[in-house]
Amino acid sequence: QKEVEQNSGPLSVPEGAIASLNCTYSDRVSQSFFWYRQYSGKSPELIMSIYSNGDKEDGRFTAQLNKASQYVSLLIRDSQPSDSATYLCAVNRGGGADGLTFGKGTHLIIQP
């Protein structure tokens, strides 16, 4: 069974600080990695996708991928109260469009 592991939290970060969210995955052949944000009672919203080792930046968000360590992270700079949500890490299940395997999510709280 392919697995994606996340610390469930809650992770509490002061407003304006950097929030660091981590994810590990078990399937070495995984090629596509995603971070989704989910507000309570709502559906997941795509934040970032990453496919190659290294960093990928989009505004205040940076995704980091290390395939050798099977580790993906998401950094949120200048955290805002509106960033308070659950962040889901997802990994592709195989080639093509076979669906994603999700972690259970990390609950992030930004303290004003």
Next chain:
Amino acid sequence: DGGITQSPKYLFRKEGQNVTLSCEQNLNHDAMYWYRQDPGQGLRLIYYSQIVNDFQKGDIAEGYSVSREKKESFPLTVTSAQKNPTAFYLCASSIFEGSDTQYFGPGTRLTVL
């Protein structure tokens, strides 16, 4: 506006009844998916379809059925054989060729009374 619609938003069902959840997309995406989310849990894949008239089971297909007669539509039926159907059901779609990025609809919250 392009997007994914799911209906109804809330659904109540008596035990022993089958119910069908609707999912429609106008993004011209080839692949469509159904996931289930339980409180405090991640999403689990129920069924997926990469092309019309073809679909595959995910990790938790027992007690569910789907059809894919049109590219735009991928309805999910929750049958009476599903032992614990109360959950948040999410439909997603992706382009398929060249991308496996999935976008989600707003979800249907099913409660069995």
